[in-house]
Amino acid sequence: MGSIATPETAVKLPTIKLDTTLADLYKNTNPNASAQRIGFVFTGVNSALDLTDSFPCNEKFLYQDSPFNTLPTKKLVRTASASLQRSLATKYLSLIAQRDAFIAGPASSAAVICFPVDASDPEHSRREAEATISVLDPSQKPDLVFCPGPADIPPLKELKVDRIACKVVLDGLEGLPLTVPLETTWYLNSKAALADSKLPTPRMDVVGVSGFCAEASECCEVCVKDGAGTHFVPVNCSGSRGIWVKEGEMKILNAVRERPVPFVLKNQQTFGGAGTWVVHSEEDKADLLEVLSGEDGVLRKMLARVTEANHHLRPAAIIISDIVKDPINDYGVTFFVTDKGEAIFLGASEQMTDSNNAWIGSTINYTHQDALREKFDPLVKRTAAWLAAKDYYGPVGMDILETATPGQTDSHTGEETAYHIVDLNVRTSGSMCLPVMRGHFTNLGLKCASSFSLTAKGSREEFIEASREDFVSGRMCILSWYHDLKTNKSIADIVVGGSDEGELQKRMQKVRQTTEEVVF
Known part of the structure; x- marks a missing residue:
């Protein structure tokens, strides 16, 4: 205990x-x-x-x-x-x-x-x-x-x-x-890798730049004065750095302008859910172009950090992909790739919605796992083989959108499929705890579980005391907790179990009534 x-x-x-x-x-x-x-x-x-x-x-x-x-x-x-x-x-x-x-x-x-x-x-x-x-x-x-x-x-x-x-x-x-x-x-873990993989993913284009941003000391007087020692290219730079950044920015902006809506744009390498823009209309596209361009635009900041040491990794490339049409399910599949390229299926989480069909989180239903394992087995094995061919072994998280009919969305590989990989996280995923806690929850008669991040006022002990029965019974468990003693606020990740999806949703809502979501 x-x-x-x-x-x-x-x-x-x-x-x-x-x-x-x-x-x-x-x-x-x-x-x-x-x-x-x-x-x-x-x-x-x-x-x-x-x-x-x-x-x-x-x-x-x-x-x-x-x-x-x-x-x-x-x-x-x-x-x-x-x-x-x-x-x-x-x-x-x-x-x-x-x-x-x-x-x-x-x-x-x-x-x-x-x-x-x-x-x-x-x-x-x-x-x-x-x-x-x-x-x-x-x-x-x-x-x-x-x-x-x-x-x-x-x-x-x-x-x-x-x-x-x-x-x-x-x-x-x-x-x-x-x-x-x-x-x-x-x-x-880069978005371009998924485009290179020949795995089923929505049709996409990778827009990259060649070369890299020179050192400030090798540029103009403005850069030497205002940009030395930083990854910052002043807007009034008159040297090679300013020219290179402007050319790269225009290449990417033109690709965005020419792309018909709808589409999805992603940074090459993102973290914490950032760097993805879903564009449904011309108005959305105009808003995106504003975010990308200008002195404080994403592109200028990104291009200024392309150096001689990292340009071969293509860190400033952006990916523009089709939107999956009318998805009927959204899955997060976790598995482990062995050194021989075999796949060990861990679990598949499913999207949870409320009575208004609004998304409120992801959950794992342990009674569905055998069917989901069989459903995704060919795709998981195919992905594992590709990763092993790149000399990777370890944990993987894969986000998959399912459509009702194969071929509803054009695949990057040209194949007709109902399963589209929209993100590939070649690392531990946030939901990887759920499948390995299956025995813990099912032994308590709980068929579903969900993990999510939160912020709360007060300490770990106060939070546990407020939900003492759930913690003592094992229905709720803390996966991560940090109490900031200076602000008396805590940030945490917890997992909650329920006898079915309805009960789980009620328990999650109860927690969220007294806490706030974590924004990365």
């Missing part, structure tokens, strides 16, 4: 036994790695803002998250406002990292390398993470290793770690032994 104590009470929480863990999947599917201990790095990263003084932004492996796309150029400085920096750090270093650490696996096979949100109180991050995994069966608790930043990761021999497996690519991991090379991981 786990225990969460407050001065007034101690809530005894049930022990959570997972059906399998990430470490088990790596160990049992790769004989060469059966004796290896993996160091997992599950944190997110930003390509413009440092998360902490010891956790710098990426400069080579670019990711376009929401702040990157929406903030004015002059605010995209490495030392951003303290409130913005802290907000990102709690999400990327705690919320996401703890959630995946929950399913990482036993300390004998898994070490999770973590980074504190607040350098002035690193032990608080440790206490929060340890409280989260305290409910796990002792045989499935990972070893948590905290260090200030990627550059401070101790020698792997000292950690008794053989290789690193990362969720997203951090610049600071270059040079370390890895389960999959960094450039391979980055490429396979």
